[in-house]
Amino acid sequence: MAKSERHRFGLNSREAWWDDPLPDPENNGPDQVRWPIMGAVFLLPFLIPVTKSLASRPEVDAEVVFIGVLVYAYALCYLLFPFVFRRTRPVKLGFGIGMNLLGLGVVAAASASPFILLYGTAVMVFLTPAAWAVIVDLATLAVGALLLVADGRFQDGYGDLITVGSVTLAMFFMANLIRAVRRLELANKEIATLAVTNERQRVARDLHDLLGHSLTTITVKAGLARRVLESAGDIPRAVEEIREVESLTRSALSDVRATVSEYREVSLSAELVGARAALRAAEIDPDLPHAVDNVRPEFQTTFGYVLREAVTNVLRHSGAKQVKVRLGDTWLEIEDDGTAAEVVPGNGLRGLTERLAAVGGTLRASARPGGGLLVRAEIPLPEPRAAAPAVRAEPAGGLA
Structure with a gap:
């Protein structure tokens, strides 16, 4: 107790x-x-x-x-x-x-x-x-x-x-x-x-999710710009990548300030756009949905965090060539064809598990038979309340 x-x-x-x-x-x-x-x-x-x-x-x-x-x-x-x-x-x-x-x-x-x-x-x-x-x-x-x-x-x-x-x-x-x-x-x-501890955990979790993804994307794009300059000397493309790095840096700084103030909201549609750009910069084929209309609105923020962390893990550790994302009204799946043969829980997966548990959801990460990981997040719908029994009106005095 x-x-x-x-x-x-x-x-x-x-x-x-x-x-x-x-x-x-x-x-x-x-x-x-x-x-x-x-x-x-x-x-x-x-x-x-x-x-x-x-x-x-x-x-x-x-x-x-x-x-x-x-x-x-x-x-x-x-x-x-x-x-x-x-x-x-x-x-x-x-x-x-x-x-x-x-x-x-x-x-x-x-x-x-x-x-x-x-x-x-x-x-x-x-x-x-x-x-x-x-x-x-x-x-x-x-x-x-x-x-x-x-x-x-x-x-x-x-x-x-x-x-x-x-x-x-x-x-x-x-x-x-x-x-x-x-x-x-x-x-x-x-x-x-407990309030202080919970606030520290929230800030630590949000900063991990935010900076982990942003810094990984910045690293990938900066590396891409370097390779473009070293191999092809394509200055316009390299300049474009550097501009995106600058934009990502400013956005990350703004998100850090908002996270500390607890005013930051994550959008699933925006995370899809960012994931597509980050994966392409890392030369990973993104197979992503183009819309999030089929996802229940109240779950989109939580699934946005899941997508962000899963894509960050792919960029860092997987060595994948393709990433598939599938969406349902109450679930999200991210699958990659990387070289991972087992799931190694880290701060990211633990943070996502806590986020989903807060809304009654679950997170499952499993290794695929041919290599790579499958991450599935699911939030069950609340059970509907039992309807009150119908009462049939009778004429006064019980007379037909």
Whole structure:
């Protein structure tokens, strides 16, 4: 599963209930310096009455020591829980369960108000996955209620239990809102990264298709002009070829600018004209269609890219003497009689495969038995929607 698919913004799936509450590796939870100070302030309403009650005992015995250890261990856990935020899930879960057990111990041993359970239930909500927080906090409240019943304090303490449950529920939703915001921030970062990556791939693919064809054609025509001058000394023809090279260079520069700006459109008919000129300059017999009327308009741009890259490969690698191009309403075939005996995937074929896949099409390149390659691009038509069933009108009241 991709990383972006793991970002959930609520509890609308079973997996989301068990997700780690800290998807952001840069987030350490509450500030480890300021939180102990703030936590000590929050603990005062709990520690002051319990400490006074213990201090009022006439003598210090084992029971007083035991209760004091429970009380201050419980308070210490509340102060130190930010330090376990980056720990593994078992450590955090053990810490939260242990703190809730300490809170229940204080309620049972010191006959304290069940309101003190709020410290443990709140820590559980922010520290562990939502499912574990619900399980442990509900169990804590249930055991707290049983302790009140066993001690005969249920009538006086059930209101505090309801308060603890209500506040814990509010904190539960607050914690999950914070997690959703964090996940949303991470998702936005990933979207931005993917957008940059996709744009780089688009520019790289377009520049490869554009410059590969243009530079190959320029090289072929420049070589033709050189051969004309060396062999026949036909200056007018050589000058004409050089003019075409100049025109191609200007056109390539314009296309590069348009590609970077994403304003460039490829025309299948224009690519046929350019392919015919490039193949003739390379002394390859072009067997090309003269019109593209039989190709669906929405596919012509994609097929233009395919034709451009296939002709470029023929000029570079094939050693062919003839190239045939056939067009259909949803397909394009380019066949050459070169010396290639196998298909060697390169950046061009990979780029064309990506282009066709983006519109639901496929690209197949295969070696011909006598040598050469056959490249076929095909884009299937979308399936027609099922027509709504016809409804026969009946006279009012169903009477004939």
